[in-house]
Amino acid sequence: MTELSPARRVALDILLELEETGAYARDALDASPDVHALERRDAGLAMRLVLGVVASYGCLDDLIDAYCDKPGRMNARIRNALRIATFELVYLGTEPRAAVSQGVELVRTRAKSAAGFANFVLRRIAENRAYYLEAGDVGEPEERRLVALARQGGLPIWLVEEMVRSRGFTAAQDAVAAELEPAGVSVHMNPLDEAAEEELSVLVGNVRDVEVEGAGAAPHASSGSIVQLPGAALGIPAARLVGTDPLRRGGVAVCDLNAQIIASAATMPGSCLEVGAGRGTKTFIMAAQAVRFGMTRDAIALELSKKKSRLNRRRLERAGLAGSVHCVTGDGCDLDRSLACIDERAGGRWLFECVFVDAPCSGTGTMRRHPEIPWRLLPEDVDETLPALQLALLSSAAERVKPGGQLVFATCSVLRQENEGVIESFLGSEAGRAFELAPVSSAPVFALPGFEDVMAYVREHEDARGMFQTIPALGAYDGHFCARLVRT
Known part of the structure; x- marks a missing residue:
């Protein structure tokens, strides 16, 4: 029997909590003692799984339900365990054998009798994930292109359609490509707190008059891909910033x-x-x-x-x-x-x-x-x-x-x-x-x-x-x- 990773177990517990309470995922992750007790790598995976499943659950459910006879009767524990494994298969690029095996074990922890069912569903998803992402089941080419874009970002089709209508297909494609990826972290410095600059420099080097790379959807004409904003410091390691003194006392404020x-x-x-x-x-x-x-x-x-x-x-x-x-x-x-x-x-x-x-x-x-x-x-x-x-x-x-x-x-x-x-x-x-x-x-x-x-x-x-x-x-x-x- 495969040993279940602690990150997936914690992720499932948090997803079940979110379903019961309606809380926000980031708040639940920040408040979870189980997440903080994990090794850094496991904590990162647990966070990625929770945030990813919450962001794409509509698409995950469509795919899961395609291989269920009675999807409406599936309980929340099994569904959320399957969502985690499906997210790994479709969006995270986890090796299929590992994702299926871990998914089956995750289901087994909540319902032993459903392990065989989980194995069947996850194997079918692993076999057909590329077909799903490419919207092979949609006949008309323009509709297929739109549906594929929505599925690739784990987004509702109507929302992607609005994005395309508002900004064009290429810009919408850029936004969708970034949808399930971690966002960059930047802060604004308090000019009255000189100590904050010194403390932050431990994380990112010298932050005075920081040069910011990749600061927009297009290169900056005068300096390649670099733009400067007085008071801004970018490229901050988020995990190291949480709970630090500069953040607590108002030496910095996190802001895009x-x-x-x-x-x-x-x-x-x-x-x-x-x-x-x-x-x-x-x-x-x-x-x-x-x-x-x-x-x-x-x-x-x-x-x-x-x-x-x-x-x-x-x-x-x-x-x-x-x-x-x-x-x-x-x-x-x-x-x-x-x-x-x-x-x-x-x-x-x-x-x-x-x-x-x-x-x-x-x-x-x-x-x-x-x-x-x-x-x-x-x-x-x-x-x-x-x-x-x-x-x-x-x-x-x-x-x-x-x-x-x-x-x-x-x-x-x-x-x-x-x-x-x-x-x-x-x-x-x-x-x-x-x-x-x-x-x-x-x-x-x-x-x-x-x-x-x-x-x-x-x-x-x-x-x-x-x-x-x-x-x-x-x-x-x-x-x-x-x-x-x-x-x-």
Whole structure:
């Protein structure tokens, strides 16, 4: 009898826990004492299996069910054990004999009588995995190409169709190729914490004025594949960063490079309103950049969730960056009510030099970091619900921009409905008539020394109207969108 690896046993336990609790995979992995007790290599495999199965379970189930007479009657323990082995066979490239053997043993630990059934199903999957990935069962060529692309990324067909419609087949292909691969880790440095730089240098070498490789879906014209962003450090070994002192005390904040660029674009002297601050990662980056470049700011970070707003404030306080930021809990669609206390202290309705809307979105540019997204997302979310909310937030925020001020809108989506579509709807509305699109690359901060590379990089990823969009790809960072509007 084959000895079952501890990584697969732990992965199955966590997947069963996720099914019972509805928790997020990364949170469960971070909190699991069983994962932390594993050897580093086994811990890495357990994490890869859990995240991969969660990200692709719809495709895994389609394949498993093809070889079951009564798939609806399969219990969760057997199904999740089969999902792990199927993920290894189809997406991880595990040697078939080993994957089948380990899968059978995993099923045996939960239901001895099902071991023969598991052996049959997994052997059929091993024999037919290439046929499945190539969509050999689909007749029409164009449909086959689309279905094959979806299966190769473990994604719903409708979602890949939306990605192709939004960005074209080649860009969608790049994003799908990166979907099941680990995402790069980058951080933003707190300029008030010199010790953090020294501690981080143990992990990645000298991080001062770090040169960042592979920082986008396209090469950077002025320096090959290298772009520099003040305050950013990339190529951080994630396993070594978790639980470290710099992270705990706010010496660094983990954030994708493209998200750091967008937060930097929204940084300028004067008054700033951030709508949708969340846990405050971009709040941290804007405050850090303001300190780094000697800007005097008076910032409001607005967030609907009391818990997230509290976490934002605590991190800023630990980091020493809270002095110029006031965290407020409230609804971005009703700013008059949410900012009532602020307006009262200001002696009237406060207008801002910059309003930054970090809008809730589908997260389709960050699916490899958030594996739950693909199979929880619904077509009506991206066609109706999210664009309507995004437009409402943008329209509300527009009323708080001073004449000559900038309104910055951002998502981590790659879908046009949530990005260019929202901007077009806004500009065609009553609220949008007072605004004009301006290139993101012309944001005032990018004229400062040290941002020359970033400005060029942003220009490479702007469309003809100056809107910034990146697409995930192997060796690249996440998919983010940003539009900059100026009030006339």
